[in-house]
Amino acid sequence: MTPRAWGMLLVLCGAIFLEGINVAMLNVALPAIRADLGLTTGELQWVISAYVLGYGGFMLVGGRAADLFGRRRMFLAWLAVFLVVSALGGMAGEGWTLIAARFVAGVAAAVMTPAGLSIITTSFPEGPQRNRALLVYSGTAAGGFSLGLVLGGLLAAVNWRLVLFAPAVLALVILALAVPLIPKTPAERPADRRVDVWGALTITAAIMLLVLGVERAAHVEIGWTAAIVAAGLALIALFVVIERRSPAPLLRLGILRSGPLVRANLAGLLFAGAFFGFQFIAVLYLQELRGWSSLETSLAMLAIGADAVLAPTLTPRLVDRFGNAKVIVGGLVLAVLSYALFLPIGTDTVYPAMFPTMIILGVAFALAYGPLTIVATEGVEESEQGLAGGLLYTSFQFGAALGLAASTAVIVAVTDGSDPAGLLGGYRAALAVPIAAAVLAAVVSASGLRKEPVR
Template identity: 85%
Template structure:
């Protein structure tokens, strides 16, 4: 599973290189790369995710030390960016309210989305004994966003605006996770289907508009940085969501590996995506406030 994407990426790279047009050198040759900033923020993210994941395995002291180290590295990253002549992230970019809201909502939305997928797959395969193919087909409805995102979402955005569509998508995500709470040992797929299809609609409504809001109003020269910041938030959120869901499952099922214990663990872990989606909706709701005209 981990090896196949690497091979596919290599094939795409080899096929793409001849198609990339030659362009004149535009960047100054003396441009420096903020290596220290990149290493610091990457290490900080890794430690924070590790701290959340180890919460159910290690003692409170160890967990607190790991998380504190991650937060300390974030503080160091801020200091480095303030003093760097070519910062990885110009901190002034974070003064944009829409950009910050989009990143926070994107982090939480991704955490909820990937956390739920992890829980659902474990439930279907480990508890219900479904095969990988059956599980994939069961979750296929979530892929409805591939059809809705380019067709329905742009129309809704044009009519209601990004903020309303994002909030609607996040609230639908909350609904989809709540609908999965009654799962049991013999729940039929028809009872799970509403969760899958509603989640697909939610993803279609939230994901695209979040990327628009995250880069709206940003200077053209910083569009790449704003986009990269959002996708970093998505990836960071996904890792946190998986780590938090795992920690809850491990904590609840500790000492009880039976079917009833696993089911309790999966149900308890659903609190992670539900809480994350609710918080994301609350943050995005601030974007619904009317903007006063400036003279």
């Protein structure tokens, strides 16, 4: 690659790194936010879920907007929005204002993230060069997560508001570098540049209802839960009808005829649900049951960031030798193992007994995340690369929201009192969520093993 191509890739990696530290730092700061703003466990979950709902709900719109109105333009504009709302979130004085700021930040990320991914997939030719770029990209996201854990612990120990101000400062630096390094390309002028607003509203409302139904399951009667979930499913059906009739659909349904693309999105949804559910459980266990500080929690989970090194080094070799499908399945099987190893946790479990979970999960992430990104965008027309990226990240964020909601619902339903034994029982029961999700992801991915061409 030319120096300018490397510069462009590094800027785009900086943006996904920003997204990684943004999520990781806030997760570690959750107990401090709860104490300062007086949030319940259910409200605390929405500090994260508001972001992933805005992210997942508007991702298809963001991806399609990048295809229609210019990838560079959408990337730069919404990076600036992300910068502003992150700073505003750091100034929040009440829980609802922080949740609202997180939602808008999620919407901003929903546009800039698929725009950045589609700049990579349209700038590098399909094959080894693009695969290498995507694996470096995914490894950088992991690096953001691992570094974000440590930075989040350090900043939260001073003041949790710094956890929101730091991404704003980094976004400003990336924006200043992106303007000269991301090249301008001839403006695309499709015959129809309309955005399917009704489709966007319908799918966003559907996601919100489904997550709300799962999260409130432990607090309301089963009839209400069934009604909310049914309403969410009905809106998904309505979304399909709208897309079939729309002259400019948000999601061209024909793209879903690709078996590898569908499997990658389903596996990504389940993988993200498992990972975010586990992370939520682990943070609560370490800080609220064991009494560990934010920094101690960060360092305990730092081993998960091993994929920042493995993704661009080991994973490409494995993909070249075994193919994407086998590497993905291997990563998902390791994820199941890592979550299962956390089941014996107790009120006095020493860290060396937790370490296998953290390091194996880091390897699992390295093997699954990057290849899933490759499969989800491979073979897609250049004019729909933004759509493909938006679809994948929608799956990731929808899965994350459901994983968080399901884990929270189990903890609330099973936890008996505030004594250590009661809390521990709730956390152990909630581990069934990431284990089951990872198993399903492995099964979905394994169904495509015989269909991948032999290398």
